[in-house]
Amino acid sequence: MNIETPSRRPRTRIQREKRELILEAALEVFSNHGFRGATIDQIAEAAGMSKPNLLYYFRRKEDIFTALIQRLMETWLGPLRELDNVGDPMTELRGYIRRKLEMARDYPRESRLFANEILQGAPRIMPLLEGELKSLVNEKVDVIRGWMRSGKIVRCDPYHLIFSIWATTQHYADFDVQVRAVLGPDRGGEGRFEDAARFLEQLYIEGLRP
Amino acid sequence: MNIETPSRRPRTRIQREKRELILEAALEVFSNHGFRGATIDQIAEAAGMSKPNLLYYFRRKEDIFTALIQRLMETWLGPLRELDNVGDPMTELRGYIRRKLEMARDYPRESRLFANEILQGAPRIMPLLEGELKSLVNEKVDVIRGWMRSGKIVRCDPYHLIFSIWATTQHYADFDVQVRAVLGPDRGGEGRFEDAARFLEQLYIEGLRP
DNA sequence: GCAATTTTTGACCGATTGGACAAACGTTAG
DNA sequence: CTAACGTTTGTCCAATCGGTCAAAAATTGC
Numbered sequence: 001m002n003i004e005t006p007s008r009r010p011r012t013r014i015q016r017e018k019r020e021l022i023l024e025a026a027l028e029v030f031s032n033h034g035f036r037g038a039t040i041d042q043i044a045e046a047a048g049m050s051k052p053n054l055l056y057y058f059r060r061k062e063d064i065f066t067a068l069i070q071r072l073m074e075t076w077l078g079p080l081r082e083l084d085n086v087g088d089p090m091t092e093l094r095g096y097i098r099r100k101l102e103m104a105r106d107y108p109r110e111s112r113l114f115a116n117e118i119l120q121g122a123p124r125i126m127p128l129l130e131g132e133l134k135s136l137v138n139e140k141v142d143v144i145r146g147w148m149r150s151g152k153i154v155r156c157d158p159y160h161l162i163f164s165i166w167a168t169t170q171h172y173a174d175f176d177v178q179v180r181a182v183l184g185p186d187r188g189g190e191g192r193f194e195d196a197a198r199f200l201e202q203l204y205i206e207g208l209r210p
Numbered sequence: 211m212n213i214e215t216p217s218r219r220p221r222t223r224i225q226r227e228k229r230e231l232i233l234e235a236a237l238e239v240f241s242n243h244g245f246r247g248a249t250i251d252q253i254a255e256a257a258g259m260s261k262p263n264l265l266y267y268f269r270r271k272e273d274i275f276t277a278l279i280q281r282l283m284e285t286w287l288g289p290l291r292e293l294d295n296v297g298d299p300m301t302e303l304r305g306y307i308r309r310k311l312e313m314a315r316d317y318p319r320e321s322r323l324f325a326n327e328i329l330q331g332a333p334r335i336m337p338l339l340e341g342e343l344k345s346l347v348n349e350k351v352d353v354i355r356g357w358m359r360s361g362k363i364v365r366c367d368p369y370h371l372i373f374s375i376w377a378t379t380q381h382y383a384d385f386d387v388q389v390r391a392v393l394g395p396d397r398g399g400e401g402r403f404e405d406a407a408r409f410l411e412q413l414y415i416e417g418l419r420p
Numbered sequence: 421g422c423a424a425t426t427t428t429t430g431a432c433c434g435a436t437t438g439g440a441c442a443a444a445c446g447t448t449a450g
Numbered sequence: 451c452t453a454a455c456g457t458t459t460g461t462c463c464a465a466t467c468g469g470t471c472a473a474a475a476a477t478t479g480c
Binding site: 033036130133134157160168175199200202 | 414
Binding site for chain 1: 436440441
């Protein structure tokens, strides 16, 4: 019999461990080759098991992908969830930018996985975008609008403010190859994230000052 | 005999027309599915011809891709080339942002094609990035540094300034599905590009003012 | 009109892919 | 020990893919 949805029995210790192993391997492979470009064999090899063995834990290739996306979404939306209207607006926004940039540095595979899926038209995560993501953004847009009304930051379109923060920070994960190619070996080292952080903080602080 | 590199004979009228047809079809298919995700059959069908017929004009799938990239690169770097140090720096930068945003609106397939290639590690265009692109950026970085020295714009890292303009503008092509999902049917209509333009111009003008 | 050349097509091929399956192998509770 | 259950593997399959090839059809140059 197969696993996948725990219809009745709870997960075994081996099941929990092996599923975790597979998801880690799948993240590596999917983020580098996209859904279509990745093969089950590649994932199985990266996870150190045979293909039929992998298919015992996840019936179909797509099931691995959706399980991965589902689990990642929470981590990914974390920084935006933390954006709160306690504390100084400018400090909050700067913290958000910093956290997003740290995620681009520390979790580039997750970023590229999302980017790849969105690029292909988000066929597998559209409900998430229109549901959870949309409502979370709307919630934070209200917070930002409050800051504008109280004159703490300049008036502008809060949706596009969020988009631009996403774009500028995730750029350093998704387009990392290009960034490093343009900066060259000397300027493209590990310091590029600190340089980016300095630039972006300055841009947004000066650009949003009321 | 096959075509591809015009070793001796010049291109026929039919060859020019059909190759154009194929490249247009390939742009549509590659930008939606990536290199690996696209199939020759799909491209052939989109071009309205049989697969062997297509392979008569381009021997291999990769040849279509590289021909496409080669031709697109010029168009794509156009706006950056136009960035010149004649005229007011702020006006120049605003014009650059506006042109890049117009390209994201009018040529989203080209943008997604590049994004897809970069995401996979740019295996087919790395030389272009390290060569033509890098030197063009370096050239424009000098222009921007000149503006900073003369106090026309605030001092900041010109590389990351360019990166952030790329990121924020191309975001509206590459992540269009997400942008529309979050904005919803009412705010996600055609007006989203004007809203984005207004926001970005304000952000960069305020953020770069000396 | 005719021969040379270019263009198009149907049939085919080997490799890869996602996935099925039954049999073998391990593990664990009584 | 043993029966039940969980895990692993080798083998196989149908579909799809990139690409070949020879021959037919269309075009072109004279």
